[in-house]
Amino acid sequence: MEEIDIITTGGIVLFKWGQGKLRGEPINTVIKDHLLADRTGESKAIVENYMIRWLSDNETSTIIMVVHVKTIKVDYIDLFIKEMMKKFKEQYLPNKTIVKSIMNTTVEETLKECQERTKQEKANKKMRKFEETEKGAEKAMKLKKAKGESKKKEETIIVGEGENKTYKFDGMKKQEKPKSNGSTLSKIFAGFNGTRIIDEAESLEQAEKIEKMLIEKNVNSEIAAQIKxxxxxxxxxxxxxxxxxxxxxIQGVTEVLTRIMTPTSPIDVAKEISExxxxxxxxxxxxxxxNGVGKSTSLSKMACWLTSLNYKVMIAACDTFRAGAVDQLAVHAQKLGITLYEKGYDTDPSAIARNALKRAKEDGYDVLLVDTAGRMQGNDALMKAIAKLVHSAQTDLVLFVAEALVGNDAVNQLTTFNRYIIDYAPNKQSKGVNGIILTKFDTIDDKVGAAISLTYCTGIPILFVGSGQHYTDLKLLDIDELISTLLK
Incomplete structure (x- = not known):
């Protein structure tokens, strides 16, 4: 084992244990390219000469990362990470502090325990056939699926039967302004007693307290400085x-955030569709x-909302890369009673989008929702391909889907997607990405600062937020609610 790091989801290093200095920056690379960007449920990655494995914990908002040389097989590493997370929580949760000497001892003892347990289990384990192992079963399933998918090349129109359900979207209406319970502010102003006139020194002191609180909640430092x-x-x-x-x-925070989060040209999707x-x-x-941010799920929620407004909706399955992507959309379409246009896998997504639009016009549909394959912003060929698809579909609204707990890398992703769509527009008049959908908004508690920063740094507004697993868990962004959440 070369290094063990315990970090917060906000990027603060709480504890580090290591045998020596690592070559390069493998931990930073994993944080940037996997934890912040991909979020597909992966728990390991190879960076140069190292294998990095990690485990996250929602209760403590922390991640344990373990590094070892990739050429050395470490059988007990998964067991070690789970045991370390368990012991870390026992030490950390009571006072939210770590005593380094105690944690060092815990690491060394846990390493020995896991080595012995794994050694004993291997001694008791019988040899299995390859197809009986987890890897063998997984490979067999992939071969089976690939064989079935290779047959799906013809244009297919699937009309979902629906489940005869009535869907209500309360979150798409203007909500009554929430009232902040002010618990965070109460702590900040605990030492403020009586009534008095605030002079310049005290006004700066109180404003700096708020600035610090906002930065702790992942608000961009420039925004926090404006609010201060x-x-x-x-x-x-x-x-x-x-x-x-x-x-x-509250007034000071509200004025700045409302200015940042309110789009200069408001987008009313239902009105634009009607026109x-x-x-x-x-x-x-x-x-x-x-990858993995919830594009297909968000699309399905949008489809459900639009059908509840009596629009005739078609879905185009243009993720022809990810295994099971078309089948996933088919399930959603069947449940919602919506038409799905698909041509299987390993086909040109731009051609599918173009043909789906032609078919939607011929058959009298009001809305075409286009699903796409996830891609990293550093892949030039794939980024040019997504730009081509956007323009092939004669797109009216381009929505960038991101998780609510985003970091600086998401700003880079969105900026790059936007630039490619603009730069590779045939007529050079594309406006690029129009809006953002934030998924998993119900999981971030009061850590909404990063979401605010995404809009501040790109100028692109957050239009919708996903707040659950049901089709109706999609709502318009409520700026008042966002501020209330930030200050709660």
């Missing part, structure tokens, strides 16, 4: 007590992003 300046201006020379102080801070429908045309939406 706004709050300082509002407080300076003002007569306040604890109650009015809290209200002034195209009135002209006898089809409204096309393309969903794109990196």
């Amino acid at each position: 300046s706004n709050i300082q201006t509002l407080l300076n020379g003002k007569k306040v007590d604890t109650f009015t102080l809290r209200g002034t801070v 195209k429908k009135a002209n006898g045309d089809v409204y096309t939406m393309v969903f794109l992003g990196v």
Whole structure:
């Protein structure tokens, strides 16, 4: 074992144990290329000469990462990571602190325990045939699936029967403004007593407390600085007590975030669809992003919402790369009673999008939703391909799908996707990505700062958020709710 790191999901290193200095920066590479970008459920990666394995924990918002030389087989590593996470939580949760000497001892003892347990288990284990092993069974399934998929090349129109359900989307309506319970602010202002006029020094002190709190919740430092300046201006020379102080801070935060999060040109999807429908045309939406962020699920939620508004919807299956992608959409289409246009796997996605649009126009559909394969922004060929697809479908709305707990790499991803779509537009007049869908919004508690930063750094608005596993768990972004969540 070369190195063991325990980090927060925000990137703060809580503990490091190692035998020596690693060559290069394998940990940073994994964080950038896998944890922040891919999020497909992977738990290992090879970086140069190292194998890195990791395990995340939602309760502590931490990740344990273990590094060893890739040419050395470490049989006990999975067991070790699980045991270490368990022991780390026992030490960390009571006081949210780590005593390095104790943790060093814990690491060494756990290594010995796992080595002995694995050695004993191997001694008791009988030899199995390859097809009986997990890897053998997995390979057999892949071969079976590939054989079945190779036959699917013809154009197929699948009309889902539906489940005769009525879907209600309360989150697509303007909600009553939520009230922050102010628990975070109460802690910050615990030492503020009485009523008095705030001078310049104290206004700066109170504003800096808010700035620190926002940065701890993943808000971009530039945004936090803007809010600090706004709050300082509002407080300076003002007569306040604890109650009015809290209200002034909420006002300062709200003014800046509302300015950042409100799009300069509001997008009303339902209105735009109606306008195209009135002209006898089809409204096309393309969903794109990196692997594993929930594009197909978000598309299905969007399809459900649009059908609840009585629009006639067709889905185009243009993810012809990922095994099972077309079948996954077929299941959603069947449940929702929506038409799916597909031509199987290993076919040109742009051609599928173009033919699906032609068919949608011929058959009188109102909306075409285009699913795409996930891709990393550094792959030039795949990025050019997605730009070609967007323009082949004569897209009206390009939606970038990202997880709510995003980092700086997501900003780079979105910026790159946007640039390729603009640069490779046939008429050089494309507006690029129009909006963002944030998935898993219900899992981030008050760590919404990174989502705010995504819009601030790119200028592209968050239009929708996914907040669950049901088809109706899609809603419009409510800025008031976002601010309330940030300050709760």
